[in-house]
Amino acid sequence: MMDTTTIGLLYSGVTLILLFSGMPIAFALGLSALGFMAVFMPSAHLGSVAETIFSELDNFTLLTIPLFVLMGAAIGKTRAGADIYNSLNAWLHKVPGGLGLANVFACAVFAAMCGSSPATCSAIGSSGIPQLVKRGYSEGLATGIIAAGGTLGILIPPSLTLILYGLASEQSIGRLFMAGIGPGTLLIVLFALWVMFKYKLERQMATGRDDAASQAILEDENITWHDRLSALPRLLPFGILIAVIMVAMYGGWATPSEVAGIGAVGATVMVILLYQCYRPDDIKTILSGTIRESTMIMMIIATSFLFTYVMSYLGVTQKAATWLVELELSKWVFFFWVNVFIIVLGFFLPPVAIILMVTPILLPALNALNIDLIWFGIVMTILMELGLITPPVGLNLFVINGISPDIKLKNILLGSLPFIGLMLLAIVILCLVPGIATWLPNHFYQGG
Numbered sequence: 302m303m304d305t306t307t308i309g310l311l312y313s314g315v316t317l318i319l320l321f322s323g324m325p326i327a328f329a330l331g332l333s334a335l336g337f338m339a340v341f342m343p344s345a346h347l348g349s350v351a352e353t354i355f356s357e358l359d360n361f362t363l364l365t366i367p368l369f370v371l372m373g374a375a376i377g378k379t380r381a382g383a384d385i386y387n388s389l390n391a392w393l394h395k396v397p398g399g400l401g402l403a404n405v406f407a408c409a410v411f412a413a414m415c416g417s418s419p420a421t422c423s424a425i426g427s428s429g430i431p432q433l434v435k436r437g438y439s440e441g442l443a444t445g446i447i448a449a450g451g452t453l454g455i456l457i458p459p460s461l462t463l464i465l466y467g468l469a470s471e472q473s474i475g476r477l478f479m480a481g482i483g484p485g486t487l488l489i490v491l492f493a494l495w496v497m498f499k500y501k502l503e504r505q506m507a508t509g510r511d512d513a514a515s516q517a518i519l520e521d522e523n524i525t526w527h528d529r530l531s532a533l534p535r536l537l538p539f540g541i542l543i544a545v546i547m548v549a550m551y552g553g554w555a556t557p558s559e560v561a562g563i564g565a566v567g568a569t570v571m572v573i574l575l576y577q578c579y580r581p582d583d584i585k586t587i588l589s590g591t592i593r594e595s596t597m598i599m600m601i602i603a604t605s606f607l608f609t610y611v612m613s614y615l616g617v618t619q620k621a622a623t624w625l626v627e628l629e630l631s632k633w634v635f636f637f638w639v640n641v642f643i644i645v646l647g648f649f650l651p652p653v654a655i656i657l658m659v660t661p662i663l664l665p666a667l668n669a670l671n672i673d674l675i676w677f678g679i680v681m682t683i684l685m686e687l688g689l690i691t692p693p694v695g696l697n698l699f700v701i702n703g704i705s706p707d708i709k710l711k712n713i714l715l716g717s718l719p720f721i722g723l724m725l726l727a728i729v730i731l732c733l734v735p736g737i738a739t740w741l742p743n744h745f746y747q748g749g
């Protein structure tokens with residue numbers, strides 16, 4: 302008979318080996334759980350696997366996932382990213398680094414409708430990166446803006462990552478969405494300030510040079526008021542859709558699941574009316590993409606529930622929680638090492654796997670140290686944003702490399718490094734001023 306610690310280490314090791322082998326996340330978690338269930342648990346539990354999974358998936362909140370995925374798939378099928386980017390550029394071109402700022406804000410707007418970081422990178426980057434390079438921005442800055450801006454997709458509501466964290470930690474999805482607004486705005490401001498500073502630096506370095514890139518960055522773009530006003534109709538529908546979602550959710554008119562339905566219907570109607578995506582092939586592409594991604598996510602959720610069920614039955618979760626508490630680390634020392642642990646996991650695993658595997662283990666220790674779970678969920682999300690732009694599995698880096706194959710991956714990585722520093726700075730600021738994340742949900746949910 303093995304002790305709980307040995308079983309826990311073996312369970313974690315087998316799961317990580319399966320994940321690193323390239324096996325889909327859902328199959329890796331499920332296979333590991335079933336294997337340890339067969340070896341270490343009574344055989345009767347194998348017969349109740351379907352019932353266990355069904356009981357966990359029988360949750361009305363889970364409806365938000367396919368609906369928000371449908372919303373993102375509908376928006377992603379169109380030229381919405383290019384329209385948002387061009388419209389914002391028309392109004393920001395007079396600001397130093399206005400073209401770069403347009404990309405940052407376009408990523409934020411698209412993320413608020415899509416909720417997917419890779420989709421945001423692809424939609425905005427396919428138009429934004431060529432224009433940035435054409436206007437003399439360095440390849441590193443151009444790709445770094447999109448890589449970092451794309452990460453806003455998992456923080457700015459509606460966010461699938463926050464939904465999954467809410468399910469794993471049994472926290473209110475509405476509170477988490479509201480808590481993401483302040484930190485999301487903070488990151489947008491930090492990114493914008495860096496873009497303005499870096500643009501001025503590159504423009505200053507270009508002075509006196511006669512190469513094409515230097516001449517391009519020194520050249521002023523001529524956009525008239527007619528161009529600005531004509532750009533508004535392309536931006537207005539997205540603003541209205543976001544406003545309706547925000548008012549419905551934060552005004553208390555609808556639950557997150559109902560808001561997801563409003564967003565899905567609104568986005569579908571918008572792409573049909575504005576972008577003529579009414580042909581059978583268009584609708585098929587949107588629906589098939591929604592079904593594939595939703596099925597993938599729901600499979601991961603189902604097998605992660607089974608994974609944590611086995612871990613809890615074998616006492617691994619309780620043993621790990623007891624060990625963490627018995628370390629008697631101070632609140633901030635514990636928080637620091639948890640941050641390091643999540644960052645390291647982010648190098649290799651996607652956010653979905655990290656949330657569903659790690660959150661149940663950390664919850665008892667977080668509660669024991671009186672760490673606000675809503676606040677920690679936002680910090681954890683930012684940490685997982687780092688994983689999207691750090692090798693070896695930085696998904697956003699490879700998305701950008703795919704849409705801009707002429708730019709070396711090294712330049713993309715170097716351009717992303719300052720934004721990694723800005724994300725870490727944002728976490729420090731949230732530690733010093735936690736109200737940035739907690740004030741809104743506490744204010745709107747008083748007594749809740």
